Amino acid sequence: MTMGSGENITSILHEDRKFPPTAEFTAQANISSEAQYQEMWQRAKDDPAGFWGELANANLDWFKPYDKVFEGVMPNTKWFTGGTLNAAYNCLDRHLTTWRKNKAAIIWEGEPGETRVLTYQDLHREVCKFANVLKQLGVQTGDRVTIYMPLVPELAIAMLACARIGAAHSIIFGGFSAEAVADRNNDAKARVVITADGGWRRGKEVPLKKAVDESLAKSPTVEKVVVLKRVGWPVSMVPDRDYWWHDLMQDASSDCDPVEVDSEHPLFILYTSGSTGKPKGVMHTTAGYLLGTMMTSKWVFDLKEEDTYWCTADIGWITGHSYVTYGPLLNGATVMMYEGAPNWPDEGRFWEIIEKYKVSIFYTAPTAIRAFMKWGDQWPNKFDLSSLRLLGSVGEPINPEAWMWYHRVIGLERCPIVDTWWQTETGAIMMSPLPGITPTKPGSCTRPLPGVVPDIVSKSGQSLPDNAGGLLVMRQSWPSMLRTLYGDHDRFLSTYFGEIEGLYFAGDGARRDTDGYYWIMGRVDDVLNVAGHRLSTMEVESALVSHPSVAEAAVVGFPHEIKGEGIACFVTLRTGDGNDSLKQTLIAHVRKTIGALATPDVIKFTAALPKTRSGKIMRRLLRDIAAGREQAGDTSTLEDLSVLAKLRESDE
Ligand code: PRX
Numbered sequence: 001m002t003m004g005s006g007e008n009i010t011s012i013l014h015e016d017r018k019f020p021p022t023a024e025f026t027a028q029a030n031i032s033s034e035a036q037y038q039e040m041w042q043r044a045k046d047d048p049a050g051f052w053g054e055l056a057n058a059n060l061d062w063f064k065p066y067d068k069v070f071e072g073v074m075p076n077t078k079w080f081t082g083g084t085l086n087a088a089y090n091c092l093d094r095h096l097t098t099w100r101k102n103k104a105a106i107i108w109e110g111e112p113g114e115t116r117v118l119t120y121q122d123l124h125r126e127v128c129k130f131a132n133v134l135k136q137l138g139v140q141t142g143d144r145v146t147i148y149m150p151l152v153p154e155l156a157i158a159m160l161a162c163a164r165i166g167a168a169h170s171i172i173f174g175g176f177s178a179e180a181v182a183d184r185n186n187d188a189k190a191r192v193v194i195t196a197d198g199g200w201r202r203g204k205e206v207p208l209k210k211a212v213d214e215s216l217a218k219s220p221t222v223e224k225v226v227v228l229k230r231v232g233w234p235v236s237m238v239p240d241r242d243y244w245w246h247d248l249m250q251d252a253s254s255d256c257d258p259v260e261v262d263s264e265h266p267l268f269i270l271y272t273s274g275s276t277g278k279p280k281g282v283m284h285t286t287a288g289y290l291l292g293t294m295m296t297s298k299w300v301f302d303l304k305e306e307d308t309y310w311c312t313a314d315i316g317w318i319t320g321h322s323y324v325t326y327g328p329l330l331n332g333a334t335v336m337m338y339e340g341a342p343n344w345p346d347e348g349r350f351w352e353i354i355e356k357y358k359v360s361i362f363y364t365a366p367t368a369i370r371a372f373m374k375w376g377d378q379w380p381n382k383f384d385l386s387s388l389r390l391l392g393s394v395g396e397p398i399n400p401e402a403w404m405w406y407h408r409v410i411g412l413e414r415c416p417i418v419d420t421w422w423q424t425e426t427g428a429i430m431m432s433p434l435p436g437i438t439p440t441k442p443g444s445c446t447r448p449l450p451g452v453v454p455d456i457v458s459k460s461g462q463s464l465p466d467n468a469g470g471l472l473v474m475r476q477s478w479p480s481m482l483r484t485l486y487g488d489h490d491r492f493l494s495t496y497f498g499e500i501e502g503l504y505f506a507g508d509g510a511r512r513d514t515d516g517y518y519w520i521m522g523r524v525d526d527v528l529n530v531a532g533h534r535l536s537t538m539e540v541e542s543a544l545v546s547h548p549s550v551a552e553a554a555v556v557g558f559p560h561e562i563k564g565e566g567i568a569c570f571v572t573l574r575t576g577d578g579n580d581s582l583k584q585t586l587i588a589h590v591r592k593t594i595g596a597l598a599t600p601d602v603i604k605f606t607a608a609l610p611k612t613r614s615g616k617i618m619r620r621l622l623r624d625i626a627a628g629r630e631q632a633g634d635t636s637t638l639e640d641l642s643v644l645a646k647l648r649e650s651d652e
Helices: 023-028 034-046 048-059 087-096 118-134 153-165 177-187 208-216 245-250 285-300 320-331 349-357 366-375 398-411 489-497 537-545 579-592 618-627 640-647
Strands: 068-071 078-081 104-111 115-119 146-148 168-171 194-195 198-203 204-207 222-228 241-243 265-273 282-287 308-311 333-338 361-366 388-393 417-420 454-457 469-475 506-513 516-522 527-530 533-536 550-560 564-573 601-605
Touching: 034 245, 034 506, 048 285, 078 146, 078 285, 087 118, 087 153, 087 285, 087 320, 087 550, 104 118, 104 153, 104 241, 104 349, 115 118, 115 601, 118 153, 118 245, 146 208, 146 388, 153 320, 168 177, 177 208, 177 282, 194 208, 198 417, 208 222, 208 241, 222 245, 241 398, 245 640, 265 285, 265 320, 282 285, 285 320, 308 320, 308 349, 308 564, 333 349, 366 398, 388 398, 489 506, 489 579, 506 640, 516 527, 527 550, 527 564, 537 550, 537 564, 537 579, 550 618, 564 579, 564 618, 579 601, 618 640
Parallel strands: 104 333, 146 168, 146 194, 168 265, 194 222, 222 241, 308 333, 308 361, 361 388, 388 417, 564 601
Antiparallel strands: 068 078, 104 115, 198 204, 265 282, 454 469, 469 506, 506 516, 527 533, 550 564
């Protein structure tokens, strides 16, 4: 998809198939009639205070009721002002006075195969103990704590313990490098880091503590480190700085009152890529985020007490924050967690887990679905998947072919598929089918949820008619919206509200069809979506130019069969022509600087990059070359046409 020189975006996808939910699903669904949806959506649009106020009263436990449902206009909206509550209390304590006390909150399987089950009562006890550990280490309400862990129950325990004492967690996905951890520690001014000796991934240990040690040489604000023993290999422990999780927990009390925080108290920071080299610290606050994740879990996943719900995302991403931890636990659901890779020890692992634990709701990413397709139907076909009743997809546009495979081979043609569109910044799902009522169309995230008022506009902010591709914007504030970028409110305002006056814009192109269904066409900024993970082209470029042999680099995405987008790097060297060994060196350098998720797929050495007369790199042309496309666009502003010819020649 490209944003052409005109006002609109040209859409090439055409898809007419429609799949209505089965009558059985509809009969038991949390939202079960079109009229109910229409009524909710209209009410939320016309009377947001009434709509969200009633939901907040009915679904959250408050220490002190709020005075106002919301104040101010977007982007400076505050939700549930005057109220106080606690996120961990809402996820845990309130279930303990019900029969859910002994219900499984987390069923966890490690990659090597061990299983642990924590009931709500168990999870509550561990969270209280760890909250006391944090206090003992000097963490106070309002501090920031970095969490850099494998996907183990202690990750959820650590985040809820932070929430219990009102400290904001900043979770960094375990695939990021030491340098990325240091940058994030510094930006958030984190005082404590919680990590593990390592984690398991495809049979190998991921050396997390080692990365933390490297990062701490550059993170002056960090005073203490807590280390969970997960893989059991040797790590160095610095006296008076590093402590073992099990030592600290041994004597910790399991009594810990939840701290009463304001509705707008920061709950967490989560770093995500923007269109510059510096990641953005997206900040979410307490009440609005909790309400958003709780309601969307109920509506979109149709959560029921009996479900075994599995979202395969790592908690290090927003999907894991909202739909592994907060959303399902607020609803008192049973959450499945699996630590490792889908193809370990073989390609049947996910399906084996579904059969073994009778998973009923399964939420994953298109990049994973495309990998499953490639591995072949024989893997899922070996297992009994009849416990599944609903499937979900998130993170990137799902191509109709992958959608149909998911529907046929995993959903056995009877499970509704919810293709959920949202972002780190939106906190909760914004557009998605409601599984009991919405006829789905492969590749469309269908319609906005109640409280979400999207539109498609031109670059100058004019509403566009149906079927015209344009920029996806939000016209109305919603409770789980990000409140700022940590430490940089100006960047928050210019990134999301600077593009189109008064509207929220976070970088996607889309179109709406004549049924009112939305079709996401991809990012229109310099953000890549690689295997469902956001990465800025500038981040990869700055990693490349930080290598002494590189003079200049331009990074673009290209269509990739499994990952959605691959990373192509065009590199000019300070001296010499480049060779395979330098390619490998540069790939390793990018992995070290950002992390394995940023591994370049293609590196092309070139004597010069195509630039305009004003010196701007013409990425559009590089995108065509990387995708192996004919040059479609205008090249008249190119300074030196021979550069393009040379790049094409080097392709052959
Ligand atoms: O481009 C959209 C894409 O992922 C971006 C958000 O990335 P992130 O903040 O990392 O959050 C991912 C998980 C919520 C969006 O701007 N995206 C996400 N979901 C979809 C999607 N694109 C198409 N369809 C989706 N369902």
